[in-house]
Amino acid sequence: MIQTSELGHRSIPIYQKLRALIAEGQIPVGEKIPTEMELCRQHGVSRDTVRRAVKRLEAEGILKARAGDGTRVIFRPMHDGHPPRSSQIIAVMSPYETSVAHSVQAQVLAKGYFPCFYFQRLDWDPEPERQFLTQIRDRNAHALLAYPTAKAPVNADLLDEIRENGTRVIEIVPYRNEAPTHEYCMFDYVRAGHMAAMTLLLSRYDHIVYGRPFEAPSSRLVEQGFRAALEEHGALDRFRAIDIPINLLHREESQQFMRETIGGLNGTVGLFAAWSTCAGDLFNLRERLGWDMPGRVGLLGLEEAPRFVALPQVDTVHFDFEELYRQAVDAILETPDTPITQLLCPTIRKKGTLA
Numbered sequence: 446m447i448q449t450s451e452l453g454h455r456s457i458p459i460y461q462k463l464r465a466l467i468a469e470g471q472i473p474v475g476e477k478i479p480t481e482m483e484l485c486r487q488h489g490v491s492r493d494t495v496r497r498a499v500k501r502l503e504a505e506g507i508l509k510a511r512a513g514d515g516t517r518v519i520f521r522p523m524h525d526g527h528p529p530r531s532s533q534i535i536a537v538m539s540p541y542e543t544s545v546a547h548s549v550q551a552q553v554l555a556k557g558y559f560p561c562f563y564f565q566r567l568d569w570d571p572e573p574e575r576q577f578l579t580q581i582r583d584r585n586a587h588a589l590l591a592y593p594t595a596k597a598p599v600n601a602d603l604l605d606e607i608r609e610n611g612t613r614v615i616e617i618v619p620y621r622n623e624a625p626t627h628e629y630c631m632f633d634y635v636r637a638g639h640m641a642a643m644t645l646l647l648s649r650y651d652h653i654v655y656g657r658p659f660e661a662p663s664s665r666l667v668e669q670g671f672r673a674a675l676e677e678h679g680a681l682d683r684f685r686a687i688d689i690p691i692n693l694l695h696r697e698e699s700q701q702f703m704r705e706t707i708g709g710l711n712g713t714v715g716l717f718a719a720w721s722t723c724a725g726d727l728f729n730l731r732e733r734l735g736w737d738m739p740g741r742v743g744l745l746g747l748e749e750a751p752r753f754v755a756l757p758q759v760d761t762v763h764f765d766f767e768e769l770y771r772q773a774v775d776a777i778l779e780t781p782d783t784p785i786t787q788l789l790c791p792t793i794r795k796k797g798t799l800a
Contacts, residue, residue: 453497456497456498456501457498459484459498463498467502467518470521473521474518474520474521474583475583477514477516477517478508478516478518481496481499484498499516503516507519509585519583519585519610520583533587534558534561535553535558535559535586535587535588535589535590536560536577537561537562537590538574538577538617539563539564539617540592545766545767549770549771552771552775552778553774556778561586565592570594574593574594575603578591578603578607582603582607586607588613588614589607589612589614590774590777591604591616592616593616613777614627614628615629615630615773616631617629617770622666624786628776628784628785629785629786630769630770630773630776631769631787632749632764632769633788633790634666635667635669635670636670636791637667637670637762637764638666638667638670638671638673639674641667641670641671641719641745641762642670642671642717643674644745644799645717645799648715648799649713650712650714650800651711651712651714652683652685652710652712653680653683654686654710654716655685655686655687655717655719656687656689656716656717656719656723658691658718658720658722658723664720667719668686671719672684693723693727693730694726694729700733700734703727703730707734708735713743714741714742715745715799716742716745717745717747718747720746721746721761724745724746724748724759724761727744728758728759731744739797739798743760743799744759745760746761747761748761748763748794749766758796760794760795760797760798760799761794762793763791772789773785773787
């Protein structure tokens with residue numbers, strides 16, 4: 446049961462009355478409670494007495510005071526007198542339902558916290574995301590792993606409000622050309638590009654080709670690292686960048702472009718397709734394109750996914766979403782007072798598409 450003895454005997458009835466009204470829904474979430482002066486008149490007490498009761502409800506995560514806006518209900522407590530559990534919630538936004546959710550759930554439950562999931566649609570619909578973030582803001586969650594939409598209108602304002610409420614927010618930002626200004630875990634795309642170029646150089650291909658996908662948010666950083674590695678090793682004369690057409694599987698003109706572009710290079714070609722979908726399509730089209738793989742043409746892809754959607758047959762520079770979330774959850778549970786700005790390094794996964 447909630448201990449109220451430290452409130453003082455004159456504040457306890459005010460605290461109990463307000464809490465009961467909120468628990469019964471008579472003052473709904475989002476509504477203001479009466480002002481200090483109104484509560485003073487109702488109970489015949491001083492403002493200090495009222496403030497002690499209100500402050501206690503704020504400390505329990507039931508009320509939130511905002512300058513110029515009054516004090517509003519942000520959480521409806523249970524009727525049995527137990528304190529609200531909102532401070533035990535760790536909210537998680539993710540584009541992948543099963544693999545990431547299972548991993549995070551095990552970590553969070555093992556530490557006595559309650560996981561709450563929102564599965565981000567890959568068409569980046571900001572409206573349901575905004576509804577979820579509003580609920581997290583109003584419930585004063587312990588922490589939020591935010592996988593925010595990249596599609597306008599972005600919900601940065603709500604993330605700021607959640608931070609202001611005292612919830613720790615760590616942004617999970619796999620598809621970005623820049624780091625956020627607050628806490629984050631993101632993939633090290635410059636390192637990925639550098640690693641891809643070095644892998645192709647060590648495979649001794651005559652030509653090193655960077656295949657740009659459609660305008661991916663992270664593509665600039667990947668290409669930056671790719672070029673840097675070639676420059677460091679005096680191999681820019683072997684470098685060429687091309688734009689890989691979309692819908693390769695279903696558009697003959699796109700396939701013809703790749704056939705002519707790669708076929709027109711004398712000698713062996715190491716191709717880095719900087720998007721997993723493009724790499725998978727090129728592998729499936731290798732016979733139709735006339736590519737002897739991995740002899741004449743070597744293929745390397747960039748992969749950003751949990752294990753269960755990994756490219757099964759293509760050599761990749763691989764980022765693991767599960768590891769990204771694991772590091773963020775570890776930061777919340779193990780180092781609560783240390784801000785995290787973490788870049789996750791990739792690994793190379795060999796499947797036989799490079800010499």
